[in-house]
Amino acid sequence: xxxxxxxxxxxxxxxxxxxxxxxxxxxxxxxxxxxxxxxxxxxxxxxxxxxxxxxxxxxxxxxxxxxxxxxxxxxxxxxxxxxxxxxxxxxxxxxxxxxxxxxxxxxxxxxxxxxxxxxxxxxxxxx
Amino acid sequence: xxxxxxxxxxxxxxxxxxxxxxxxxxxxxxxxxxxxxxxxxxxxxxxxxxxxxxxxxxxxxxxxxxxxxxxxxxxxxxxxxxxxxxxxxxxxxxxxxxxxxxxxxxxxxxxxxxxxxxxxxxxxxxxxxxxxxxxxxxxxxxxxxxxxxxxxxxxxxxxxxxxxxxxxxxxxxxxxxxxxxxxxxxxxxxxxxxxxxxxxxxxxxxxxxxxxxxxxxxxxxxxxxxxxxxxxxxxxxxxxxxxxxxxxxxxxxxxxxxxxxxxxxxxxxxxxxxxxxxxxxxxxxxxxxxxxxxxxxxxxxxxxxxxxxxxxxxxxxxxxxxxxxxxxxxxxxxxxxxxxxxxxxxxxxxxxxxxxxxxxxxxxxxxxxxxxxxxxxxxxxxxxxxxxxxxxxxxxxxxx
Amino acid sequence: xxxxxxxxxxxxxxxxxxxxxxxxxxxxxxxxxxxxxxxxxxxxxxxxxxxxxxxxxxxxxxxxxxxxxxxxxxxxxxxxxxxxxxxxxxxxxxxxxxxxxxxxxxxxxxxxxxxxxxxxxxxxxxxxxxxxxxxxxxxxxxxxxxxxxxxxxxxxxxxxxxxxxxxxxxxxxxxxxxxxxxxxxxxxxxxxxxxxxxxxxxxxxxxxxxxxxxxxxxxxxxxxxxxxxxxxxxxxxxxxxxxxxxxxxxxx
Numbered sequence: 001x002x003x004x005x006x007x008x009x010x011x012x013x014x015x016x017x018x019x020x021x022x023x024x025x026x027x028x029x030x031x032x033x034x035x036x037x038x039x040x041x042x043x044x045x046x047x048x049x050x051x052x053x054x055x056x057x058x059x060x061x062x063x064x065x066x067x068x069x070x071x072x073x074x075x076x077x078x079x080x081x082x083x084x085x086x087x088x089x090x091x092x093x094x095x096x097x098x099x100x101x102x103x104x105x106x107x108x109x110x111x112x113x114x115x116x117x118x119x120x121x122x123x124x125x126x127x
Numbered sequence: 128x129x130x131x132x133x134x135x136x137x138x139x140x141x142x143x144x145x146x147x148x149x150x151x152x153x154x155x156x157x158x159x160x161x162x163x164x165x166x167x168x169x170x171x172x173x174x175x176x177x178x179x180x181x182x183x184x185x186x187x188x189x190x191x192x193x194x195x196x197x198x199x200x201x202x203x204x205x206x207x208x209x210x211x212x213x214x215x216x217x218x219x220x221x222x223x224x225x226x227x228x229x230x231x232x233x234x235x236x237x238x239x240x241x242x243x244x245x246x247x248x249x250x251x252x253x254x255x256x257x258x259x260x261x262x263x264x265x266x267x268x269x270x271x272x273x274x275x276x277x278x279x280x281x282x283x284x285x286x287x288x289x290x291x292x293x294x295x296x297x298x299x300x301x302x303x304x305x306x307x308x309x310x311x312x313x314x315x316x317x318x319x320x321x322x323x324x325x326x327x328x329x330x331x332x333x334x335x336x337x338x339x340x341x342x343x344x345x346x347x348x349x350x351x352x353x354x355x356x357x358x359x360x361x362x363x364x365x366x367x368x369x370x371x372x373x374x375x376x377x378x379x380x381x382x383x384x385x386x387x388x389x390x391x392x393x394x395x396x397x398x399x400x401x402x403x404x405x406x407x408x409x410x411x412x413x414x415x416x417x418x419x420x421x422x423x424x425x426x427x428x429x430x431x432x433x434x435x436x437x438x439x440x441x442x443x444x445x446x447x448x449x450x451x452x453x454x455x456x457x458x459x460x461x462x463x464x465x466x467x468x469x470x471x472x473x474x475x476x477x478x479x480x481x482x483x484x485x486x487x488x489x490x491x492x493x494x495x496x497x498x499x500x501x502x503x504x505x506x507x508x509x510x511x512x513x514x515x516x517x518x519x520x521x522x523x524x525x526x527x
Numbered sequence: 528x529x530x531x532x533x534x535x536x537x538x539x540x541x542x543x544x545x546x547x548x549x550x551x552x553x554x555x556x557x558x559x560x561x562x563x564x565x566x567x568x569x570x571x572x573x574x575x576x577x578x579x580x581x582x583x584x585x586x587x588x589x590x591x592x593x594x595x596x597x598x599x600x601x602x603x604x605x606x607x608x609x610x611x612x613x614x615x616x617x618x619x620x621x622x623x624x625x626x627x628x629x630x631x632x633x634x635x636x637x638x639x640x641x642x643x644x645x646x647x648x649x650x651x652x653x654x655x656x657x658x659x660x661x662x663x664x665x666x667x668x669x670x671x672x673x674x675x676x677x678x679x680x681x682x683x684x685x686x687x688x689x690x691x692x693x694x695x696x697x698x699x700x701x702x703x704x705x706x707x708x709x710x711x712x713x714x715x716x717x718x719x720x721x722x723x724x725x726x727x728x729x730x731x732x733x734x735x736x737x738x739x740x741x742x743x744x745x746x747x748x749x750x751x752x753x754x755x756x757x758x759x760x761x762x763x764x765x766x767x768x769x770x771x772x773x774x775x776x777x778x779x
Binding site: 165167168169170174175176177178179180238239240241243244246247250251252254255256257258261308311312313314315459463465466467468469470471472473474475479480 | 622628632634638656676677686694711
């Protein structure tokens with residue numbers, strides 16, 4: 001029941017934005033990949049990832065945490081690695097910071113973004 | 128028997144608004160404390176990894192325990208068919224719901240992630256006493272709500288006894304569940320005792336009735352409605368019996384613990400050399416919360432005196448809070464026995480320190496304020512209180 | 528190889544899935560020959576759910592373990608998991624996933640030093656009491672907190688007989704990528720599950736040079752931990768509670 005409700009609400013809220021083709025701040029690595037024309041290898045269907053990413057992440061988190069399945073697909077680390085942007089000092093800015101990849105949309109649709117109260121919000125130290 | 132007429136309180140006097148304003152101030156302070164605690168994290172409280180449940184839990188559990196006890200008056204009327212308590216049934220249900228709401232508010236707002244309350248309502252682990260308690264609390268709201276409806280709605284009056292029995296059963300299970308939160312903690316010497324569950328039931332009788340007596344006397348005094356001695360004296364006697372029963376259970380609990388060598392340490396901590404916990408136990412719980420109220424309720428000099436009954440009720444409540452403080456915080460402060468037969472030199476052990484902060488106190492008091500403000504408002508909007516509880520109304524056989 | 532297969536068959540009735548698994552196991556054994564390497568082989572892929580054929584455990588020999596070793600273990604854990612530098616928490620509010628504990632026998636005055644962390648019980652009280660299923664045990668015996676579901680009620684900390692869990696008392700930033708931690712939730716030793724799933728050993732085990740700390744699969748008769756436990760006298764802390772801990776001690 002709860003799952004259905006979440007699916008419904010996310011679909012409802014995000015479908016409006018899922019069709020816009022532009023994103024203000026894609027992040028450094030993701031921008032590069034897009035320029036190289038490789039972004040479709042990762043996200044074949046932009047609409048899908050925009051609407052369904054909360055479900056993908058939720059599904060993935062349970063598998064990883066509870067069953068030890070550690071595949072790269074839909075891993076939050078991978079999201080952060082590609083979609084983080086650097087500032088003028090060449091340091092990564094937190095992805096949930098205002099104006100950055102996650103928060104631009106989340107602020108627009110007014111949904112809370114709870115991942116980064118625990119998860120690291122920048123790529124790994126040595127990247 | 129004359130017909131009991133229920134009527135809303137006026138709720139327009141200066142006194143009423145002063146009361147609401149005062150309680151409102153406490154609630155605002157509580158909300159401020161919650162913001163402070165949740166914004167900064169629990170490091171601004173006195174709680175730690177050793178004292179994981181602090182003062183808010185003391186208040187929360189006190190209110191929850193008292194809530195189920197406050198329903199007793201209605202149960203005595205419906206389940207045990209004592210007619211004299213019948214006019215008090217509606218108020219009894221109201222006080223029960225209000226206290227539970229206050230207690231749960233404190234409990235929820237002290238969570239590490241109160242924003243995830245929805246998780247607690249959707250993810251259940253049926254092995255967890257805590258999860259059972261969540262169901263029991265929610266069920267209590269529903270059952271007592273239905274019970275009140277049966278009592279208010281004339282057409283439904285005929286079902287009120289049946290629902291009353293259900294509510295009584297439910298509340299017994301509920302307090303058993305609350306006591307079992309502690310009773311089933313095998314690791315901690317202070318808690319691992321099945322007697323915790325019935326002891327909490329008896330505690331609920333005493334705390335709930337004390338709270339009810341205060342609410343009853345205050346609301347009749349402030350609304351200038353007649354409240355006869357017949358009913359008050361009965362409540363007073365009942366209160367005395369409950370307080371004595373609590374003392375009995377406390378004695379059995381500690382004697383039982385003392386008999387087991389493994390619990391000797393924690394017992395001598397609570398009873399003899401536990402500093403604040405020992406003082407709270409003897410002076411707070413036993414003397415102020417037990418012996419003095421019993422003397423006030425039964426000694427010929429003070430028996431039948433309303434002020435003394437009020438004082439006794441206040442002392443029972445304070446003693447009850449002291450008792451839960453000793454159980455919850457004292458029980459955690461004493462270290463667990465990790466290596467029986469060995470002395471812990473480093474790394475763990477010792478008595479854990481705990482100094483409650485103002486924020487924790489205000490959150491706890493806010494719970495009481497929420498309960499009282501709910502009662503004050505609801506008696507204004509719905510006819511909970513009989514317009515008279517004079518002796519000839521409440522008890523036609525009463526002889527002056 | 529045969530032994531492995533029959534023991535599995537003995538343990539449960541084979542479902543179709545189990546059959547496939549067993550076949551895969553057999554293939555694995557055939558290719559790589561020993562059970563220990565097999566572990567690495569299957570998990571390195573990280574594509575299959577962990578199963579209860581394994582039970583991860585640790586054996587700590589307090590006779591061999593020096594105080595320096597214990598300090599190394601604590602430091603390695605802090606380094607790996609990123610706890611211990613909470614800025615605002617004081618005293619007992621600070622996280623403590625692994626602790627150095629010193630005990631003295633009341634009769635003989637003999638002193639033992641040991642490292643105390645989550646004991647990864649088979650019957651964990653923390654899992655029993657958790658209202659939201661956030662406290663959980665993986666099939667392979669590792670006890671974890673699912674911080675996605677944790678509401679911070681701290682009942683698990685009341686229930687844990689080992690004082691193994693910590694509550695995060697303040698907001699955190701700059702967490703380790705593999706170890707999310709956050710304000711208002713409960714945490715404890717994860718037996719370095721992120722490393723174990725890659726076929727590596729927990730950080731604290733790696734930090735000790737000698738064989739004072741042995742990590743491995745308790746069920747696997749060819750593993751060092753299994754063989755050592757068969758040979759030496761060992762104990763569980765609070766064995767009276769019958770929790771069947773994954774962490775065992777010898778020499779106390």
